[in-house]
Amino acid sequence: MSQSNAGMLHTLGRIRKNWGLYLLLLPAAVLLLLFAYIPMYGVLIAFKDYSPATGILESPWAGFNYFEKFFNSYQFDITIKNTLVISLYSIATFPIPIMLALMINQMRANRFKQVFQTVTYMPHFISTVVMVGLILILLSPGNGLLGNLFRLFGAEAPNLIGSAGMFSSLYVWTDVWQHAGWDSIIYIAALSAVDPSLYEAAKVDGASRWQRIRYIDMPMLLPTAITLLILRIGGLLGVGFEKVYLMQNNLNISSSEVIATYVYKIGLLSSQYSFSSAINLFNTVINFILLILVNQAAKKYSENSLW
Amino acid sequence: MNAVEAVAKPAASKEKRRTFDVLEALIYLFAVMMLILIVYPIYFIVIASFSDPAAVAGGRMWVLPMGFTLDGYQELLKHSNIWIGYKNTILYTVIGTLISLAVNVSAAYALSRKDLAGRKAITLFFIFTMFFNGGLIPTFLTIRDFHLYDTFLVMVLPFSVAVFNIIVARTFFQSSIPGDLWEAAQLDGCGNLKYYVQIVLPLSKAVLSVLALWTAVGYWNSYFNALIYLKDQDLYPLQLILRNILITNQMQSSMGTGEAAVIAMRLANLMRYSVIIVSTLPIMCMYPFVQKYFNQGVMIGAVK
Incomplete structure (x- = not known):
């Protein structure tokens, strides 16, 4: 327990020390999240009767x-x-x-x-x-x-x-x-x-x-x-x-x-x-x-x- | 004198004489044939753009321009949409390349650092998108939901992350920037960002030029995103205009009849030759300047 706590603190320390690196990663990660991962979630419409008016979540399921x-x-x-x-x-x-x-x-x-x-x-x-x-x-x-x-x-x-x-x-x-x-x-x-x-x-x-x-x-x-x-x-x-x-x-x-x-x-x-x-x-x-x-x-x- | 030379480079001259064999002769023969096969069609387009279209169509033009004319290029000047497309393409290429380089190289540098906590998971987050994607429609719907459809921004921002380029740059940083440098800079109180901008980037001109070239050529030549995400003709890049001139009209123009139609068709053909030259020239001119980086760039990528 205390060991994993220490490990976590150590990781947090490494993240804080290298915050600049995460800043460098941020733009690419955000772009991928928005324009690669959100569309991946959008693949759901392949299993639905999608219509733009009702949206992805509200559209009825169509199965296969x-x-x-x-x-x-x-x-x-x-x-x-x-x-x-x-x-x-x-x-x-x-x-x-x-x-x-x-x-x-x-x-x-x-x-x-x-x-x-x-x-x-x-x-x-x-x-x-x-x-x-x-x-x-x-x-x-x-x-x-x-x-x-x-x-x-x-x-x-x-x-x-x-x-x-x-x-x-x-x-x-x-x-x-x-x-x-x-x-x-x-x-x-x-x-x-x-x-x-x-x-x-x-x-x-x-x-x-x-x-x-x-x-x-x-x-x-x-x-x-x-x-x-x-x-x-x-x-x-x-x-x-x-x-x-x-x-x-x-x-x-x-x-x-x-x-x-x-x-x-x-x-x-x-x-x-x-x-x-x-x-x-x-x-x-x-x-x-x-x-x-x-x-x-x-x-x-x-x-x-x-x- | 012969003796002196023989002493100076005995192995080389001896080998040259001995091994000029059938295999080598075949290689050169084959290479020359390939050169002709590549160069002649391109050369044909160049001379055809300066020739009387009747001579080209009649099969009388083979080696030199026939009935020299600049009509094709003059006709191009009348089509303002070509020049709007040209301007748009230059803007997309310059801005797109700058954004893409900034985003990708920064991410690559962070991923190259072994002391980055969560490095494995973050790398996977990037690489996964190379093999799996939402596909055309979900991506299209996402772009539309963000109100990016039919905007300037859609051409330069959403698809600027190129994971392959990130891997290439990451490999370069790992193999070419010594880790001791960071240790030393750190002792001097230099932070990550300052180190990246003032030390790493100036040391990375080779990889930056290669990626800039790849990206710029990609932007200059692509038409897919414009086809999918643009509706407004004034935002069209050159390639989409070219598609209308070179490909979509192909069938229609060969249908008319009568003298006037023949002349109009010939002028349209002549313009096709000139538009190919005008649109491809900038990339070809860039090419000799960056050629020396090609092999280097691929080497960087090949280390893996």
Whole structure:
């Protein structure tokens, strides 16, 4: 009893002594409380028949009605399928930045290496709006670069933007074009931590360039790669809203409607607040479970995990 | 002379000759192909913005501008909403970045201190929001309840906490600011706040520049918050205006018929090229100045 009292007094003393630190924490904590934790409480409306007039607490309970409504709607299969296809396709391009980093690490012409890095980082700074604008302009079969190229060879350009079948490829590969260089930075940083004497020793032992990549560089990148992969899989159902929404049109909607865009349309465009929140909550919970599962698996099969 | 050189750097020159192998040749070949694939589309947009739209549409422009014209840029000057958007974006970016840096870096410093009572719980309070959130509608309703909907403030304040940036800055403080420094300052009667402002911040220029860059680019390029939380056109940031010019009108403009419609469509296309240049240039100009911090910044974040 007296011991815990002493402990408490000690803690209070530490808090009083460091009051300045709590002052520094205050703005961020208050902002999170107001704009992250209060909305979390607002998730309750997924289980209620919410109407703005009655408020969250007074609205009648709806139980799992809105979840069932989503599971039984014909949009359920479509949005889940589209989200998964785009997500898995993206994850499949995951090794590209790694290969890029291994490549850059092998370049000895310093001037060229610098130019190459600068140029491959650059598209990352293009905004999503401009990026989708570029896609529409350049790949237009009528008067875009792609159309011109095809006509140069006397062929008719395909309409990539208006094709449902090409949507996921278009989405994923333009993403690779824009971000692969930037995403490789973290691996380049990891490679720069390799002890040069390792390479020397390998050379003395007669290891070829390829063997040095395979047995020194690649193991060096593994922890970073696994950490990033866990995070990616944790976001499996979280295909970003911004780019998909901008790329959508009437012709490709059957493969471009993902959970995030559906939540937006149901919620803000047709004001079905409770239904939209239920769909979103379902999405968040699945992501959360996936993150924990993948982290467990990573812990079990390798020494790398998030926590 | 050859001999002297060989003595000066024997290993290097020998190695250079011996190991320029197939793998290396392939790497350079592949790299050059990638450079073309990235640079040419961007270059195409640049020269197209100065060219006769008929030449671009007819596929006659490939390497140099054809039928040099500034019509696209002149057309831009007529659209006042672009310039209002430009002004708004600059304000959101500058004010938003300042708020975000102040809030995040301060919190990060406090969390980096091992003698902070309740450090674990507070860190969890922050990190939890990375993986779980209320989602679109509950957040929207909260913003509306606080009367922030359709205000200037909603663009710079509510979402300025970036937990990832806090973690990066915290890691930097932990690994780069020696703990002894605080002990010494304390003996001199220096309090936490004074120490943070006068000692820690001046020592943290690297991490501050990296975070400032990330945040500023994020503000400059984002359109989501504006799409959700703004209604008044006069508050629209540049990206939302761009969306109307580049994307939403895409389908409509290709529908008209007749000579006048063709000309109007070509001018609209030309303006698209110029607006891409005008809106992306500021970020691209910033880029060389801060590039040296990139690798450093990622390294800071990677330590974890």
